Amino acid sequence: MAITEVAYCTREQVQRALNLADSPRLTSRVDSAVMAGARQVHGLLHRKFYPLTTTYAFDQPEAGVLWLDQYELADVPTQIISGSQTMTVGTDVFLRPLNGPPYAWLEANYGGRVFWQSVTTPQAAIKVTGDFGHPATTVAATTLAGTITAGAGTLALADSSTVGVGALILIDSERLLVSDKSMVSTTATVSVDPTNSKASVSIQVSNGALINPGELILIDSERMFVEFVTGNVLTVVRAVNGSVLASHSAGTLIYAPRTATVLRAQAGSTAAGHNSGATINRLDAPSLVSELNLAYAINNEEAALAAYSRTASPDMVNRYKDRGLGIMDLEKQAYAAFGRQSRGRAV
Numbered sequence: 001m002a003i004t005e006v007a008y009c010t011r012e013q014v015q016r017a018l019n020l021a022d023s024p025r026l027t028s029r030v031d032s033a034v035m036a037g038a039r040q041v042h043g044l045l046h047r048k049f050y051p052l053t054t055t056y057a058f059d060q061p062e063a064g065v066l067w068l069d070q071y072e073l074a075d076v077p078t079q080i081i082s083g084s085q086t087m088t089v090g091t092d093v094f095l096r097p098l099n100g101p102p103y104a105w106l107e108a109n110y111g112g113r114v115f116w117q118s119v120t121t122p123q124a125a126i127k128v129t130g131d132f133g134h135p136a137t138t139v140a141a142t143t144l145a146g147t148i149t150a151g152a153g154t155l156a157l158a159d160s161s162t163v164g165v166g167a168l169i170l171i172d173s174e175r176l177l178v179s180d181k182s183m184v185s186t187t188a189t190v191s192v193d194p195t196n197s198k199a200s201v202s203i204q205v206s207n208g209a210l211i212n213p214g215e216l217i218l219i220d221s222e223r224m225f226v227e228f229v230t231g232n233v234l235t236v237v238r239a240v241n242g243s244v245l246a247s248h249s250a251g252t253l254i255y256a257p258r259t260a261t262v263l264r265a266q267a268g269s270t271a272a273g274h275n276s277g278a279t280i281n282r283l284d285a286p287s288l289v290s291e292l293n294l295a296y297a298i299n300n301e302e303a304a305l306a307a308y309s310r311t312a313s314p315d316m317v318n319r320y321k322d323r324g325l326g327i328m329d330l331e332k333q334a335y336a337a338f339g340r341q342s343r344g345r346a347v
Contacts, residue, residue, distance in 0.1 A: 011034060074102055074131040138283055143278065158258070
């Protein structure tokens with residue numbers, strides 16, 4: 001299984017938290033737990049934390065306010081059509097609230113040249129085009145290590161540590177979802193035989209510039225997490241993700257998961273070709289949202305491993321209820337900061 005829906009934490013974060021093996025069976029379970037966690041976030045906070053470029057139609061409002069409800073705007077809309085007329089933001093219509101985005105309603109300017117109107121029916125008379133959802137920030141994560149066409153299903157990452165499975169990435173104006181990653185040779189090799197010991201955390205390699213801090217690497221069948229790179233010496237955590245500690249010979253190739261399987265043209269974007277060296281930006285949700293998705297995913301995975309038979313005794317609940325940072329604490333904090341409130345209506 002691969003991740004096929006936008007999530008706010010990654011497969012790698014869950015596996016590192018639980019030290020799970022990166023095997024097909026366990027990977028499938030983790031991917032399912034991550035996606036379920038994202039849906040739980042949506043259910044609790046009543047919004048999605050990534051932009052969707054699309055057009056939504058709304059009925060002609062009876063007064064000056066067009067409520068967007070769950071279709072809040074993440075940015076200034078690119079087009080607003082009222083009946084057969086185009087409305088201009090700031091002249092014909094105002095975005096509300098003033099401290100947005102997100103923008104929850106549109107207010108017609110009573111002094112503008114275009115008001116809410118229809119052509120033949122008020123139903124679906126107003127069409128708004130733009131980025132919908134909660135605003136998301138982007139961070140430059142890595143670069144594209146090779147040209148890709150508009151139809152390519154995989155791409156090469158210059159650094160695999162900054163883009164995890166489940167991440168929504170942006171290359172030029174196209175959004176892509178990283179659904180899986182696979183190992184590829186870094187061309188670096190082991191230069192001195194590392195011993196078969198957990199304490200042997202310094203790995204000498206042929207060229208340390210070919211390895212990135214934070215990457216998961218594979219030597220023979222042992223996976224290691226790279227904490228630091230100093231010259232041609234890697235400081236690593238040995239035998240991670242359920243792999244077995246082993247000895248290795250000088251000259252052995254080192255692999256890293258730098259081939260990403262991607263779903264193209266996501267969130268309303270259009271597939272396009274991209275040049276080698278293009279910046280890969282990662283869309284980042286608010287930290288509380290990411291932590292909540294991770295907490296849900298870990299809980300989902302552990303519940304599955306326990307055959308959904310875990311229970312919490314009253315003593316355990318009372319012992320830890322004031323210590324904070326449990327799922328309930330994260331839920332409360334995330335809802336207070338980012339929960340979309342329903343608007344009251346007169347009956």
